[in-house]
Every structure is written in C-alpha cells, then in structure tokens.
Amino acid sequence: MTPIRTVLAATDLSAPARQAVVRAASIAGHSGARLSLQHVVSRGALDALRQLFAAQPGDLRQRLLDEARDEVRELAAELCAAHVVSADIHLSAGNALAEITSHADALDADLLVLGARGASLVRDLMIGSTTERVLRKTGRPLLVVRGEAGDDYRRVLVPVDFSPRGLKAVALARTLAPQAEIVLLHAFEVPFEGRLRHAGVSEAELAGLLANARREAGAQMAELIAAAGLPADAVQPVIVHGDPSVHILDQEQLQGCELIVIGKRGQGALEELLLGSVTKHILSQAKGDVLVI
Structure with missing residues (x-):
C-alpha cells in the first residue's frame, strides 16, 4: 500500500x-x-x-x-x-x-x-x-x-482508464480505506461512434465493435485487479458503455460509495494542460468525498 x-x-x-x-x-x-x-x-x-x-x-x-x-x-x-x-x-x-x-x-x-x-x-x-x-x-x-466524517469509508469508487496511474489510485484508496470494498469502474466508448453511424456503418457492425471493446476492457480489468493484488471479496468490477462523467456519478449513488478516487487529468494532450473536464465535473457534482491524485 x-x-x-x-x-x-x-x-x-x-x-x-x-x-x-x-x-x-x-x-x-x-x-x-x-x-x-x-x-x-x-x-x-x-x-x-x-x-x-x-x-x-x-x-x-x-x-x-x-x-x-x-x-x-x-x-x-x-x-x-x-x-x-x-x-x-x-x-x-x-x-x-x-x-x-x-x-x-x-x-x-x-x-x-x-x-x-x-x-x-x-x-x-x-x-x-x-x-x-x-x-x-x-x-x-x-x-x-463533503460528507460527514464520523465513520470510516466502507465503499470506494475508483474510475480507471487502464493507464499506469490506475494502480496508484487503487493503492491510495486501500491506504485511506483499508477495510473498504473497492468498486473499479471503467466506462468505454468506441472512437467516433456517432460519426460511424452517419458514415453508414450498420447497427450490427457497431454492436460488434462495442462487444469487442467490452471484451478488451474485461481483460484489462482482470489484469489490473491481479496487478493490484485485490482479493475477490474486496473488489467489484463494473464495465459500462458511455460518458464517464455520467457513469461515475451514477455508480457513486447506485453503489453507495462515500469516496471517489479520480485522476487529475485524462489521457488527451489538452487534458494534460488543464484540470481534466471529467475531474472538474465530479468535484462539483459528487455527493461524497473526492480524492484527486
């Protein structure tokens, strides 16, 4: 840790x-x-x-x-x-x-x-x-x-994009909340998904792309869990399709998480210059505490 x-x-x-x-x-x-x-x-x-x-x-x-x-x-x-x-x-x-x-x-x-x-x-x-x-x-x-500080964190939400900082986020979450269940969330999107439809790509082909992306995310999630040394009873992996900002806030409520651990920036070049747009959104809209790393 x-x-x-x-x-x-x-x-x-x-x-x-x-x-x-x-x-x-x-x-x-x-x-x-x-x-x-x-x-x-x-x-x-x-x-x-x-x-x-x-x-x-x-x-x-x-x-x-x-x-x-x-x-x-x-x-x-x-x-x-x-x-x-x-x-x-x-x-x-x-x-x-x-x-x-x-x-x-x-x-x-x-x-x-x-x-x-x-x-x-x-x-x-x-x-x-x-x-x-x-x-x-x-x-x-x-x-x-933001929340009451009476009890230890019981459930911690860690959004991951499978970059190297994901392991750091998990390690820090376990340090702050050693007894908590870790909810690992990955929200994936197919690049240019909307434009592909306009370009004439069929719904069946898009469904195949989404299925492949989900399978790849599942394999990467398993690798992350193994690398982090998370026991099966201490982690809940969640893989969803769509906007990370929306899914992070939804999962915070659905999973009853008191803490979100999120990276400071995304992976894009512009996001490296600014505080990430997703992070800013989570900071302003989350119901519980937010740890930014």
Missing part, C-alpha cells in the same frame, strides 16, 4: 471545514501519520478591516492572529484526544493558495485535505477556481471532504 507519513489539513475554522479536519485526523490516526493543521488569515481582509477603523488598537492584527491560533490549538487538542494522533499547527497571513501549497511543500505532505465549502475569511477553500488552481499547482493527492 502507498504509505502516508504526513497529512496536511487546511481549515478556515468554519463548521463545514470541521468535517475535513476530522477526516484528516481519522486518516492520520489509522495510518500512523503526522497531522498538520493549517489556518490562513486573509491579508486582504486584515487590510480592509484596518481601513474601516478611524482609530484602532495598534495590536489589533496581532490580537486577531492570536485568537485564531488559540482556536486552532483547541481544535488540535480535541482531535488528538479523539483520534489518538499528534498534531502541529501552522498559522499564517496571506493568500490561501500560496500559503497552502508552500506549507505542503515544506512538510513534503503525502496528502492534502480541504473542505468542500468554506466560510469566514478564507473563502479560497471553497470548491471552484481556487481549488482548481491548487490542483494544478500541486502534484500531491488532494482529498476534498
């Missing part, structure tokens, strides 16, 4: 972000990893606050930072007691994107954990353009937490 030595959880101390740090503490606890809690106070918000006061205490900025530090310390102590994990805290003022990625690099974090929604000063932790920038800027796995 993929070792996790350091987990970085960034929080804005809001109620939604609390689920993320609880999940991070749970993961750190069962993997024996170091947990680092980070809180970023927006420097822009501090500057705006200063302009609102005609006369303000000279130590107002420091008092606000001290109050935030006390809140993070209390949270760390609570997490340590509940999950038998040690945690350090990191408080800074600045841009959330820059501060999070810089601290992750300094720690050489194996896993970043963010909440799907934020509040208060650090709105940068919300799903949207900033999360996409974090994903583009870092090569580290990022867990976006």
